[in-house]
Amino acid sequence: MSLLVVGSVAFDAVETPFGKRERMLGGSATHFSLAASFFTDVRVVGVVGSDFGESEMEVFRARNIDTSDLERVESGKTFFWRGRYDFDLNTAHTLDTQLNVFADFQPKPSDAAKGSRFVFLGNIQPDLQREVRESVRGAELVALDTMNYWIESARESLIKTIGVVDVMIINDAEARQLSGEANLHRAAAKVREMGPKTLIIKRGEYGAAMFSDAGYFAIPAYPLESVFDPTGAGDTFAGGLLGYLASHETIDDATMRRAMIFGSVMASFNVEEFGTERVARLTHEEINERFRTFKRMTHFDEIPFERTGR
C-alpha cells in the first residue's frame, strides 16, 4: 500500500448562505482519501460508530479506498460536527461538536498499514499523530496537518511531532501562531527549523505556497465564480498533493510543484458542492483540464527588460 491517512471520519451538518445539509459524510480522513484515490492506493486509519452505514461505506468503496483499518465501535456514534459559514466563506463557525467514538480513538494501524510508503497525519491530537508516525518506520515521506486548537492546548506535544515529519501542511494563520512571527516568510523559516524540510502554506482563496531547500514556490487559487461549501478543502488539497506524490517512484522539486497544483485542483472541485459530493464523481479528464488551466493562468515569458531608447 502506498498512502496511509489517519484522521477523522465524521458526519457533518453544514449551513452556508447557499443551502444546508443536516447530515453528510465528512472528516479529514474522508476528504483526504477521496482526493488521493484519484492518484494512488489509499488506506484509512480511523474510527466510526454504529450509525455509520452502508451508503457511507460505499463512498469509500467506489473509490477503491482500503477501509480495513477503519475501526467500527458498535456501542458508540460517529464523530459529529455542525458548522455555519457566512458570506465570507473563509471562516467556519462551529455550532456543535460531538466527539462520540472519536473521543477515545486510539489508532491501531495493521501490519499492512505500517508498511506504507507515504503517511498523512490528519488533524488529530499530536501524541496520536506521533504514535502513528513512529509505527510506520519505513515511510519515505510523512506529512502533518494541525490546527489552532492543538497549537494552543498541546504545544509541546505538537512540537515533538513536528520534529519527526518531512512535510507540514497548514494555513497561514496557523504558521503565524505556531512561530510567533507575523511575516509569513519569517514564520516559515521558524517552522522549518522545528523539523519539516518542506512547509506548505494553504491560503484559501489566495492559493498556496511552498518553502523548501529548493526555494520558494507560490501559486494562486483556481478561479471559482461560486464557492458552495469550503468544508474539507484543506484535507482535499493535502489528499491531491500526497496522492500525486505517492504515484511517483522518486520525488524532486518539480514533482512537488506539480503536486501543489493537483492539490489545488482537487480543492477547487471540493468547494463547488456540499461535502464529498463533487469529488466523489470526478474524472481524471476534469482534473487534468483544471491542471492545464492552472498553467495557462500563471504562465509568462521570461524576457527581462531591455531599454530600447524609445
Added chain:
Amino acid sequence: MSLLVVGSVAFDAVETPFGKRERMLGGSATHFSLAASFFTDVRVVGVVGSDFGESEMEVFRARNIDTSDLERVESGKTFFWRGRYDFDLNTAHTLDTQLNVFADFQPKPSDAAKGSRFVFLGNIQPDLQREVRESVRGAELVALDTMNYWIESARESLIKTIGVVDVMIINDAEARQLSGEANLHRAAAKVREMGPKTLIIKRGEYGAAMFSDAGYFAIPAYPLESVFDPTGAGDTFAGGLLGYLASHETIDDATMRRAMIFGSVMASFNVEEFGTERVARLTHEEINERFRTFKRMTHFDEIPFERTGR
C-alpha cells in the same frame, strides 16, 4: 512623450512599527512616475506648494521625469498626509490629511501632455480624471485607479469615468465595494461590464490578478522577509506596469502578463524602505533579477496526470 500621469504630489509623515519619518516625498503621481521612469519617459501633471523644494524636485530630475506640467502655487502648501501602520502592514490608519493646494487642483495638461500615448489617472476626484482622459484624445491606453472614498461619495461620476478607460487597477476590497459582489470573479465581471476591457486587482501580500478577454492571469507577491513601509505600493505597481507597457510598440496578452510581473517587482522594492528611498536608487539589473526570481518561484512543468497502475 509616451506616458502621462495625473495624481497627487505630497509630503507624507509615516509611522510603522519599524520607524518613522516626519516629512518625506510622497503622493500617487510621485510613486507612479518614479517606478515608470525605469521603463519609459514619464510626464507628471500635478500641483505643489511653495514648500516644495529643490531636493524634492531633484528626485524627479534624477530619474528624467518631465515636471513641466507640475504646477507650483506660491500662495499655498503641498498636500500633506500623516498615517500610521500597525504590525498588520496591510491597513493604513490616516491620522491627518491637509489637502492644501490639492483642494483646488485643476489639471491643465500642456499640448505635449495631451499628445501622450499612455495615461494613468491616479486616485483623484473622478470628474477631474475624466477631464484629463478626454483631453488626451489620441491615447492608446488609459488606466484608472480610485479608492473607497470616491466609490462612496462620487459613485455616479466615477462610473462615468470607468466607462471611458481601458484598464482599471484597484484592490480587491474596492472591486467588491464597486460591484456589490463578494466573489472576486463575479466582481471582476461586473466591473469590466462598466467599461474597462482589462481589470487588474491588487491583493497586497497575496499578489495580483488580471481579468481580460484573453482570460485570467494571477501571480503571487514577491516574497519579502521585511516590509518597512507599504505607502505608495499600489502606485509603484501601476507605474512599473504602465511604464513597461509604454516601452512597447504593440501590446498583447503576453506583454500585459510581463507588465504585471514588473509592476509587482517595483512594488516589492518600494515597500522595503520608507517612501521613495529604495526605488529612487534602483538599477535595471536589480529589477531584472527579481523578474527572474518571479519566474523561478511560479514555474511548473505542464505534465498532466496519467495513472500508471502503481
